Amino acid sequence: MASPNSSARVVQICRVAPSLPAASSDSPSPDLSLPLTFFDICWLRFAPVQPLYFYEISSSSSNVSTFSFDSILEKLKTSLSLTLQHFLPLAGNLTWPQDSIKPILTYVQGDTLSLTIAESNADFDRFSSNYDLLVPQEYHPLVPQLENSHERAAVMALQITLFPNRGFSIGAAIHHAVLDGLTSISFFKSWAHLCKHQGLNSSSLPDHLKPFYDRTVVQDQAGLGTLFSNQYQDIDGPNNRSLKFWEFHAPLEIRGTFKLTRASIQKLRGHVLSTVSSDANLHLTTFSLACAYMWVCLVKAEETNEDETQLILVADCRSRLDPPIPATYFGNCITPCLAVAERKGMLGGEGVVVALTAITEGMNRLGKGALNGAENWVSGMSRGRSGRVLTMAGSPRFGVYETDFGFGRPNNVDLVSIDRTGAVYISDAKIGGGGVDVALVLKKHCMDAFASLFAEGLKGN
Template sequence: MAPEAEYKEEEIMKVKITGKSHVKPSKKLGRRECRLVTFDLPYIAFHYNQKLLVYKGNEYDDMVGKLKDGLGAVLEDFYQLAGKLARDEEGVLSVEYDDDMEGVEVVEAKAEWISVEDLAVELGTSTLKELIPYNGILNSEGLHRPLLSMQLTKLEDGLAMGLAFNHAIIDGTSTWHFMSSWAQICSGLPSVTVLPFLDRTKVRNTKVKLHPPPPDQDAQNASSNGTADAKPVDPPLRERVFKFSESAIDKIKSKVNSNPPSDGSKPFSTFQSLAVHMWRHVTQARQLKPEDHTVFTVFADCRKRVDPPMPESYFGNLIQAVYTVTAVGLLSMNPPEFGASMIQKAIEMHDAKAIEERNRQFERSPKIFQFKDAGVNCVSVGSSPRFPVYEVDFGWGKPETVRSGINNRFDGMVYLYRGKSGGRSIDAEISLEAGAMERLEEDKEFVVEVN
């Protein structure tokens, strides 16, 4: 662990930053380097991926000490998170680690006016903004910043753990693999039970030269400079967590599967059923014209889809966006199985051959993704209810709340989490233009009531 840095107490709104340090792997590893591959590069102009886990407990200093010690140990295997991005003279990006690097950034803070219960609210992210680092920071900044930053904030009755992961180096599966492994070490296990598979070139070994280089500033969140050519300001967004209980999920799934297609297709999965439910009702809340188009986008895990398949422990990005598009009138006037069947077929068709073609297209003409690339009038799903977010126990109990930060939000972005109550319950964290959100909240068929 690096020695505590000199710091000057400063105030961000009401959250006081009280200290800052860096944590490295507990033992010397020497120099390590791994080239970023085609699956990683599209996300270089996304923002750092932010997560917030809130825990109960009154032993803040002990909790922080335990987290730092466990972090040093787990970074021996997950050392890429303690490194930096590098770009060579050809424009090829890699993730590099060296013992001389600073490591993971750890900020300590106090917000003792906030309780654990305060952070369990289902609305908005304005309070969360103060608890998670790297708001509005692009992944390309990983050339100059740590690839993982965290803020550990002392609450009235607990600890808020705000994390910012560089999305150009890991996806959701890798994020929660790391979090679970870190928790295991803190809970007393001598070593990580499932080691990360770190050689990205085993899944793709094509050198991709990014020209022009990745952006060095956030054009999408840039403040208006007051000039005549300033871009119009997007309408304000609202965020809301909609909690679907086990019985609500079962009701939605049963309805979508009540009249299965006659072509012998498989029954619709829980994800496909909830996906079409959200897509239809969000589209209705937007009050679009029947001839308008709408897109459903899901970032599919490709670990078992590529040839040869990669292990679940593959550490990096191994996802691709899968798009489904139709006219608003067709989606809304047909029964839900119409949209569910489109989503199901799009996901099933995204096989090794489709993945290979997508990679070749990108390598011929690299395109750095922006939010608008998710599609017109989109509902775009990130995260997954498969991730064990409420199982991350560092030794003082499971989290009371798991949320996303303000980064990578746009009109139609959805983060799905396994519900805290477990089983088949799912929390959907949705961002929408304010008027559409108000109509969605009033839609009694969307917020399923179970007798």
């Protein structure tokens, strides 16, 4: 929630209940209890993920005959209630009963989701431009806090912030132990779909947006869920069943977003192909090339003295498990993928090839078994690794700019929580066309160097 002295004034805090239909085969029952899987428990005490969407609305907009924030809010609230009937756990709570080995996600009829309505006098055009540099704290008043204690944690909180005569933003705080990026974007796309098509079979979702709740499809023959639960209890323990979020405070000063157009990606791909042998079999996807280029620019900008540099990519496991599970599975189903490269190789003229080779090797290890080394996930995350470890968040495949509530594409989509984690956020490009946007938060002198290196390497595009 925004403080009284921030650039956003809280107008109202309300509770939104799911609009529960008659029982149906494609909806969970009114009362719902889901045990966390080992994929979920990994993220048990990580701080909330905070996506932020900006939408421009004006009195001259072709899709709004009368500019009325009251009518916009009513549409958003009504469609949110309809959406929650499909996503009941988002109105529920996470607890860790004394008689349960693992934490449990529960929804009981009557549970509600917190929705904050705020108003801001900040510069909407600057916030929604996407490519301006910002002080990280400028975004903070636009996202809510997530209720959280040692005994109980809310799953999601939302905030709609109105910018008079300009537009609005939708900010969220999302418990990472309940849903990953794919499930999160599925919720927002479902909400957008029901808002846009309100009045036309308004409670129905297309099949590709209907969440799949059967937890039995995630097999845990190695007992990882119990292992991870015990490891968390031993942190600051013994028998510490705390659900309190860990606090991260990265000493970062400037937030910036940089674009890689489709032409830029093609140029990087051509450079790699002209440098390596035909049998190198490197991953030449848009995502891998964007990560490699960004990684090289960042290593050069930060000027550390470490011999080794590390990048963690997060890979979706739904199609990698044996047997595969549905793409609409609700929850976490992701695995870390570590790429390691020598820093001196990254600084040379073929730095992108070195980075891409390291990424390919990491992905190939993942291909040999999505859960290889999984027993070390929690212990590794709680201890941390020596040296600078760069983490990627998001994916251009999520299609965040396809989230249209009936007011057009968002002007900007960002991830506020990278202010704390220091991760790099990658998404499909605001301008479309097959490119990507890359957002990161750095100290000012590093950001200046990164921006210069990023632009210099793309000259001619």
